Amino acid sequence: MARPTLEIVAARAAVSRQTVSNVLNSPHLVRPETRTRVEAVIAELGYRPNRAAQTLKTRRSQLVGARIEPPRDGINRVVLTHFLHALTSRAQLQGLRVMLFAADEDRDEIGQYEQLLEDHDLDAFVLTDTHVGDARTAWLAERQVPFVTFGRPWGALSAYHSWVDVDGGAGTRAATTHLLDIGHRRIAFLGWPSDAAAGDDRRDGWAQTCAAAGIHDERLDVRVPEGLEHGRAATAKLLDLADPPTALVCVTDSLALGVWAEVTRRGLRVGRDVAIVGFDDSPTAAVIGLSSAAQPMDQAAAACLELMHTVLDAPQPAPTPPGPVLLAPQLVLRASTARD
């Protein structure tokens, strides 16, 4: 009943250890006839190779590292959990496992890389939450550690790696187009100050769509810091205009919830009087009925793994990093954009 080893399987199939190994790793080397015989024994005994032994010998662990973010503001960050789930779920189908680690800032994270690489021979990392001047990508690239980022390399420089990201502009474009379709003409955008590149990306989608429809009003392009309260305050100003907007596209759900709060505070009806679209499709949005542009986490995870395989199989250093992959968000329509 003890766990079978290569040796056991070999004995049972009347071949040598190595032949069994070959059946598993280099089937072309072994005669079809013996191969099926060995495979039968493998199945019969339920043999599975011992990863520790493999790792020891090959320096490959079939493990990818992923950081679990500390719970912060609570709204937008939550969707990363979906990504993590999708990643884990897909990875395990391919025999890969996801090893978690926690880190508070980039420097901690790099420390974790070191430990994980040394202790557990991790094969690769998946990074999220990339930002301008990201020290992590440089560190990994320098050491030729395979990795893929979910989030594009914002800093432009040293963008030399594989990445997957969601096309923010496409999301706001879809949102704005839909609002135009259902008759809105005065559509505002609540975005971040322009030091956040991701925000500009999303703003552009709105701006372009409005421009294409021949609509333009500087006053409807609002920049506020992240956070429900900021969203609320900005909305108050907008609704006080002589010709207030009838719809608002927001760079995040947090801001959209701020809009929601102010709209209901004034006794206006969300959807009917004022349409709201958020971004990220957080659980909160789903619960209260806020339309939102959802990031396709399943696709993102799948794309990351695909790129990762390419990176892992490529010679190091790879001539060209595969990718990038840019995914379109999906607009999820709920009560906040329903006219009745």
Added chain:
Amino acid sequence: MARPTLEIVAARAAVSRQTVSNVLNSPHLVRPETRTRVEAVIAELGYRPNRAAQTLKTRRSQLVGARIEPPRDGINRVVLTHFLHALTSRAQLQGLRVMLFAADEDRDEIGQYEQLLEDHDLDAFVLTDTHVGDARTAWLAERQVPFVTFGRPWGALSAYHSWVDVDGGAGTRAATTHLLDIGHRRIAFLGWPSDAAAGDDRRDGWAQTCAAAGIHDERLDVRVPEGLEHGRAATAKLLDLADPPTALVCVTDSLALGVWAEVTRRGLRVGRDVAIVGFDDSPTAAVIGLSSAAQPMDQAAAACLELMHTVLDAPQPAPTPPGPVLLAPQLVLRASTARD
């Protein structure tokens, strides 16, 4: 620059391989003098033992498995991410790593246990979301795989394992007490039908506190299925009473949000006119200002790890499983219970 091995360290310190190993694993066996010498070399070379080799030899991986749940309804489940983060963060301080896996149902999960145990020699598992008739605990116990659950063994039978849970009654007791303190007398409870044990636990806290204050009204004890819409409908009925409640304690944030929706729909002011308290302190609660009983995830994770260590060090099968640990939730007060 290559990674140092025991052999290298030994040579450098002019001792044998085994002595270096002893310095690390059984320091008492080695003379203080040699010990410090070896330790110096270890520090100098930055030696860290190779986990794969250790695992191969000892069958211990320093890895614990944890399931990442598929994103479901989105409100209550989310807090598990906090738990996962706390667990990862604390575990890595002790040299343990968390390996993720995904599973859709108990049977899948057990399949994952098998794989993880065989492939990666996992040392233990942390289970969440325990429920009546949980097949997982039985499976693990039968095979003497160490594990700890976050969530008590609801089924009563075969409760023979270590667990950590949050005292739901304490949470609703705190909530109800606070509502009484700020002057409420008519306090309703929105809970689940009594097939969910966790729900009864929470209901009891409310009922006992009310009873102790000499208050009792059958009509204020409401049972509805989970979900915002059910919460809303139930609230509508309650507010239509001749003597409607001025405060509602809810078994989850989802239901509390339903209350919120109905209260605002009627033009009543949350907090001022009707107080609401939820349970779980979901991100949504934080964002919109819903008071809620927060499960102390940090403490829970810490407790799980502590129990786990006890379990791991105990002889198998252990005479008595350590624990259980019951933690008090913390009432987080926000606008929904503020009178002005």
Added chain:
DNA sequence: ATCCACGATTTGAACGCTCCAATTGAACGT
């Protein structure tokens, strides 16, 4: 017949660590 090439398979060593048994040397009692 002999040799060589080639495919199929086997053997031995190694990965880095820990377990176990064995060795050393000092301290002690008689």
Added chain:
DNA sequence: ACGTTCAATTGGAGCGTTCAAATCGTGGAT
């Protein structure tokens, strides 16, 4: 002086796998 004991240290074996090199047939060319 001698064996005995005990603490400190060492060397060999082995965990299960893969890699490199060696071996074994077998058949075709010479």
